[in-house]
Amino acid sequence: MTSSPRVLIGHGTENDFVVLPDPDGTVWAGGRLDAAVVRRLCDRRAGLGGDGVLRLVRSAHVPDAPAVLGEDLDRCEWFMDHRNADGSYAEMCGNGIRLFLHALIGEGLVDRAACADGLLVGTRGGPRRVGAxxxxSYWVDMGPAREFGRGSAQLDGRSFDGLAVSMGNPHLAAITDVDVDTLDLTTPPRFDPELFPEGVNVELVNVVEPAAHVRLRVFERGVGETRSCGTGACAVAYAALVAEGYREGTVVVDVPGGRLSVQVGPETTVLTGPAVLVATGVLCPEWLPA
Structure with a gap:
């Protein structure tokens, strides 16, 4: 590892990340970016703080990229190597991938004008097209929303029924009349492990305007409550449309960190929203693990 690896700090609707530029896979090669280092980076008191880590790296330097991208490997020059704050791998993040492209542009690794029609980026949830x-702002083709059952989450002494939706990662979108701002999300919701064997992101949703406008709070697996969740916004938009008898439409989604727009179609889902870089710097040798 170099003595002073560069870092960026940024967010998408306040879903914040530590971003590690490593285009040639030399700075964080092998097992250097392990779960313990990710947890230290994301620690809001002893580290930089963030909901996760994004490594800017070419797909050719990611060992598991061929398995997750398959025949699309050669079409994805860049790979979003995304870890949750607890060090676990994450399949996909709509806020993170917008920031990923914003950082690629800021680092001079891709040209913004060339991204109007989208850049295909590899993720552990498969290839995703993201554009400027x-x-x-930035848009992301998130792929289709796929429902896979109904479940419930137990939180704050209540049970919340919802729709199980996959956006490459699992979600439980629970529409409720309970004011979501009154709920305590400091402890993880309980859920059905048979329906969600790999855990689940739980979204609690209030409808502002049926099939058109919702607001949510989210508890993300491996992280806790976050200010925003892009895949969660897509899952919630889909669930809000289904609740009114629709399978497509555009839904405004308000999250604690801002506003997103989700266009749900028969074949795919497109998420649009901002991305912001806050700071750049280097990691001090005294902080880095031996």
Whole structure:
């Protein structure tokens, strides 16, 4: 590992990340970016703080990229190596991938003008196309929302029924009349481990306007409550449409960290929102593990 690896700090609707530029896979090669280092980076008191880590790296330097990308490997020059704050691997993050492209552009690794029609990026949830809009925001083709049952989450002494939706990662989107701002999300919700054997992101949702506008809070597996969740926004938009008898439409999704727009279609889901880089710097040798 180099003595002073570069780091960036950024967020998408306040879903924040430590971003590690490593285009050639030399800075964090092998097992250097292990779970313990990720946890230290994301520690909000002893580290930099974040909901996760994003490594900017070419797919050719990611050992498991061929398995998750298959025949699309050669089409994905870049791979979003995403870890949750607890050090576990994450399949996909709509807020993270917008920040990923924003950081690639900021680092001079891709040209913004060339991203209007989208750049195919590898993730552990498969390839995703992400593009830059004329107004400075970013859009992501998140793939189709796939429902796989109904379940419930137990939280704050209540049970919340919801729709199980996969966006490459699992979600339970629970629409409720209980004001989500009154709920205590400091402890993990309980859920059905048979329906969600790998854990689940739980979204608690209030409808502002049926099939058009919702607001949510989310407890993300491996992280805790976050200010925003891009895949969660997509799952919730889909669930809100289904609740009104629709399978497609555009839904405004308000999260604690801002506002997102989700367009649900018969074949795919497109998420649009901002991405912001806050700071750049280097990791001090005295902080790095021996």
């Amino acid at each position: 809009t004329a107004d400075g």
